[in-house]
Amino acid sequence: MANRASTMTLAALGGAAIGFVVGWQLPNATPAAPAIDDAVADSSAPPSLELGERQRGEITSTSELNGKDGSRFQRFTLPLEEGALVEIELSGPLQGTLALYDADQQLLASSASPAYYDAPSAASLRRRIDESGDYTLVVSGHDLHSYGPYTLASRQMELTTSDALEMPSRADGWLQGSGDTYTLTIEETGLFQIEMRSSDLDAYLVLEGPNGYRREDDDSAGNLDARIADFLEPGEYRLTARSSYGQDSGLYTLELAPHELANGETLRNSGELTFDEPLHGWFSGETLSYEFTLDAPAAVTIDMLSSDFDSFLELSGNNVSYSDDDGGEGLNARLYASLDAGSYRVTARGHGGHGSGLFELRANGIALDELPSNGQLEVDRPVRAMLEPGARDYYELVVESAGDYRLDLHSDDFDAYLELEGQGLSLRDDDGAGGLNARISTHLDEGTYRAIARAYGNSESGSYTLHLSSE
Structure with a gap:
């Protein structure tokens, strides 16, 4: 298994480092880091740079030439140890990029990203090192017009490793390619919540457990963060933390804790929906149904609210059919309809059947002649x-x-x-x-x-x- 993190300590070795970046700018093309062989190389050996050392330099017209786009660059030899998670930042007047190569001149990480390439902020990159050895760090101008002084700062991020999680607990990890897998033991039946948050990647959670239990989630925690909230029976579970597309790299945090019921309310996942009497339920992938009857025509409003998942409502009966996704605030659902006397069914679920968690269902009506x-x-x-x-x-x-x-x-x-x-x-x-x-x-x-x-x-x-x- 890959290394896991239950706690995270940052050893700042030579200055602050932030962000996540990669590359080189090619004219009229997506940013990409050039191979070292595309440069017109200087005959002198690259200077050595130690992790944690603060290094100053300058890109000038005499610096090495990138044969693809005319930008200038400088190279450094950087010794790194296996398992180290390193972060390197480029700051200063130079509008530039960073690229890290292994001993075989294979690009490992770079600071050009198509989504963020126009941002003028400092360039930085992160990488977990798979093998000890000497690596090549390249500092390049943004394009053929980029010159100026710069400062390199680096640090090692030391993660305490553990494959086992407890409830409650927090784990800080690093994804590099495939997902990380943890074991989680639940001692007593309860309502629990697991969140995966990251500013580097699109978080995705998979939870598998006894009796064929399986839940997946992508964005229920908001933005690109993932959340699984559900009733869990005692037993051992397998938790996989990965990115939505499987190949992204970056830092993430897992938080595991019991899920608190709203005001201690009893959960009800079926039955009669009474107007002006809110009820609480639990969605875990199965569609839930409620019924109500109108003795006279009325304008009816039904709300489904949840902070755990994207709610979705359906209303049917008496020859009418309505549905709503985000008619309420945020990702909450709201249905409004003028209905004749008769019996109706309300279906409550997550959008697309995804997500799980606590929700509140509210209904009220106004007689049409009283509107x-x-x-x-x-x-x-x-x-x-x-x-x-x-x-x-x-x-x-x-x-x-x-x-x-x-x-x-x-x-x-x-x-x-x-x-x-x-x-x-x-x-x-x-x-x-x-x-x-x-x-x-x-x-x-x-x-x-x-x-x-x-x-x-x-x-x-x-x-x-x-x-x-x-x-």
């Missing part, structure tokens, strides 16, 4: 109003002559979302009027309808214009 009215909407008499964050504005339409009508919702402040209901009709639109404006064009029979003006996002607000016209 607050923002007034009556008449043909060719636009309404201008202000939408509050998270609000829905309701307008009554009385159609006296059947025909084709167009309803427009325009706003420069938020992404407009429009709904039209009544006489058996239920229509919705997001961007039908172009840009972020909404439009519903349809045939309306005589009767009373309700128009709902709102923002696509739950937190958006601002001024808007609602216009009904006859086509």
Whole structure:
């Protein structure tokens, strides 16, 4: 197994070092480090650089020439020991890059990254050394116009190794290619959480255990960090920490701890969903279902909130079907629908079936005849109003002559979302009027309808214009 880290101490040997970088800039191409053979070599042997030594230098017009792009560079011989995790930083006026080669002139690490190449910050690289020996460190100008003084600083990062993890515990590790594997022993059944965080790579966790147990996660901890939260039975588990694409390198941290239930609430993963009585449940990959019944038509709002995974809601029954991913704040789901009397089913799960963890489910309803009215909407008499964050504005339409009508919702402040209901009709639109404006064009029979003006996002607000016209 690869070395593991349960604690991490940094031995600063010659100055601060930060970041993670690689390479050389080729004209009109992705940054890449040139082979040493592409240079017009100086006849003198490269000077030696000791790990922890602070070295000053300067790239000038007399420095060695990179035959590919005309940049200038300097080489150093750097003795390194097997197993050492080294970090080297280039700072100073020189806009430059670093590259580390082994004794066979194979590129191991460099400081040019296509995603971050335009950043003017200091260049640095990290590498775990697989074999003791003399390595070549190359300092190069960013391009053929890059000259100036620079400073090299280096340090060794010493990681305490361990393949076994406890609950709770913290482990700091280094990925280089394939994933790291740990053993984890759970003594008592409980609700636990494991997080993998890294600023260097896209974290990915795999947890395997007794009776065929297996869970995977990519981004449930936010950004590119991973989280597995679940009930675990007693036994020995295998935890694999890796990158999403399997080949990235970098530092990461594992944190293992019991997961606290919200306010000590009892978890409920099925049954009746009662309005105005929030419930807590636990999602672990299996779709969960709840039911409710309406005795009279109502405008219903259902929220699914979780800080553990990306929630997803579905509503079905009585010839209607709705779904939502991120209609609430952040990755929370929110469904809103005007429903007739009848029985309905709410399905709660993670987006794409992924993730696991604690969630809260809330539902409330307002009888349709009790909905607050923002007034009556008449043909060719636009309404201008202000939408509050998270609000829905309701307008009554009385159609006296059947025909084709167009309803427009325009706003420069938020992404407009429009709904039209009544006489058996239920229509919705997001961007039908172009840009972020909404439009519903349809045939309306005589009767009373309700128009709902709102923002696509739950937190958006601002001024808007609602216009009904006859086509």
